[in-house]
Amino acid sequence: MTMWDFPLFPRQASSIAPRVDRLYLVLVGVWLFFTLMICVLVLYFAIKYRRSSTADRTRAATHNLPLEVAWIAIPLMIALGLFVWGTNEFFLLYSPPGDASEVSVVAKQWMWYLQHPEGKREINELHVPLNRPIRLNMISQDVIHSFYVPDFRVKQDVLPGRYTSAWFEPTRVGRYHLFCAEYCGTNHSAMIGWITVMEPSDFQRWLDEGNVAATMATTGAQLFRQFGCSGCHSPNSTVRAPLLDGVYGRPVPLQSGDVVIADDRYIRDSIMMPKSQIVAGYEPVMPTFASQIKEDELLQIIAYIKSLGNDGRAAR
Numbered sequence: 001m002t003m004w005d006f007p008l009f010p011r012q013a014s015s016i017a018p019r020v021d022r023l024y025l026v027l028v029g030v031w032l033f034f035t036l037m038i039c040v041l042v043l044y045f046a047i048k049y050r051r052s053s054t055a056d057r058t059r060a061a062t063h064n065l066p067l068e069v070a071w072i073a074i075p076l077m078i079a080l081g082l083f084v085w086g087t088n089e090f091f092l093l094y095s096p097p098g099d100a101s102e103v104s105v106v107a108k109q110w111m112w113y114l115q116h117p118e119g120k121r122e123i124n125e126l127h128v129p130l131n132r133p134i135r136l137n138m139i140s141q142d143v144i145h146s147f148y149v150p151d152f153r154v155k156q157d158v159l160p161g162r163y164t165s166a167w168f169e170p171t172r173v174g175r176y177h178l179f180c181a182e183y184c185g186t187n188h189s190a191m192i193g194w195i196t197v198m199e200p201s202d203f204q205r206w207l208d209e210g211n212v213a214a215t216m217a218t219t220g221a222q223l224f225r226q227f228g229c230s231g232c233h234s235p236n237s238t239v240r241a242p243l244l245d246g247v248y249g250r251p252v253p254l255q256s257g258d259v260v261i262a263d264d265r266y267i268r269d270s271i272m273m274p275k276s277q278i279v280a281g282y283e284p285v286m287p288t289f290a291s292q293i294k295e296d297e298l299l300q301i302i303a304y305i306k307s308l309g310n311d312g313r314a315a316r
C-alpha cells in the first residue's frame with residue numbers, strides 16, 4: 001500500500017499529477033518546517049524566560065546583523081525558488097502539446113456535454129485513450145462552471161461566451177471522477193461524471209462501435225448551409241463576404257487597423273457579434289446569429305471552418 005491508496009488523497013492518473021504533488025508536498029514541507037520551528041522556539045523562550053525563572057538576562061541582544069540578513073535572505077530565496085518552480089508548472093498546465101487531440105465540452109445546468117472530433121457524443125462521461133494528450137475546448141451555455149478531475153490535477157473554469165481550455169495526459173487505465181467545482185445552482189453537487197481511460201486499441205473500438213456519427217466537421221458543414229452561411233461565404237455569391245478557406249489560424253486584418261488571429265474565439269465572436277470585428281475591405285452586413293445557434297453547433301461550425309484547406313475543400 002502506497003500513500004496514494006489513502007482515500008483522502010486523489011490518485012496520480014495524469015502526467016502532470018506527480019509534478020503538482022511534488023510542488024505541493026514541498027510547499028507543505030516548508031510550511032511545516034517554519035511553523036514547527038517558530039512554535040518550538042516560542043514555547044522554549046516562554047518557559048526559559050518566564051517571570052519566576054532565574055535565567056541570565058544581563059547580556060540582552062538589541063540586534064544581530066548576520067542573523068537579520070539570514071532571516072531575510074533565506075526565506076526570500078525559498079519564496080523566489082517556489083515562485084519560479086510554480087510558474088514553470090503553471091505554464092506547463094496551460095500549454096497543451098501540439099499533437100493533443102481535442103474534445104469539445106459544453107457545460108450547462110447541470111450537465112456536461114462532450115463531443116469527440118470523430119463525432120461521438122457523450123453526456124457526463126468522457127472516454128479517452130491512455131498516454132495521449134487530450135485538449136478540452138470548453139464553453140458554458142449558461143453560468144460559470146468548472147471542469148475538475150482531482151485524479152488528473154486538472155481544474156479549469158468553464159465560462160459563458162468565452163472558450164477556455166485545459167489539457168491532460170492520462171497515465172493509468174481506470175475510471176476517474178469528474179466534478180463541477182464552481183457553485184452553479186441547485187444541482188451543482190449533482191453535476192458530476194466519469195472519465196474512462198482506456199488502452200488505445202480499446203478506445204478505438206469504443207469510438208467505432210454503435211452507430212457511427214458524422215464527424216464534427218461534417219455536421220458543421222451541414223449547419224453552415226442550414227444557417228445560410230454558405231449563401232454569402234462562397235466564391236459565387238452576390239453578397240461580398242470573406243472566403244473562409246484556410247482562414248483558421250491565420251492573421252486577419254480588420255477595418256480598425258488591428259490584426260487578429262482567426263482562432264476559435266475570433267470565429268465564435270464573428271458569428272455571434274459580427275459587428276465587433278469587421279474584416280478590412282468588407283461591409284458590416286452580416287447579421288448576428290446569437291440566440292439562433294447553440295454552443296455545440298458553434299463548435300461544429302468552427303470544426304468545419306478549421307477543416308477548410310487552402311484549396312477550398314474540406315480536409316476531412
Ligand code: CUA
Pocket residue numbers: 108109110144145146180181182183184185188189191
Ligand atoms: Cu456546474 Cu457547479
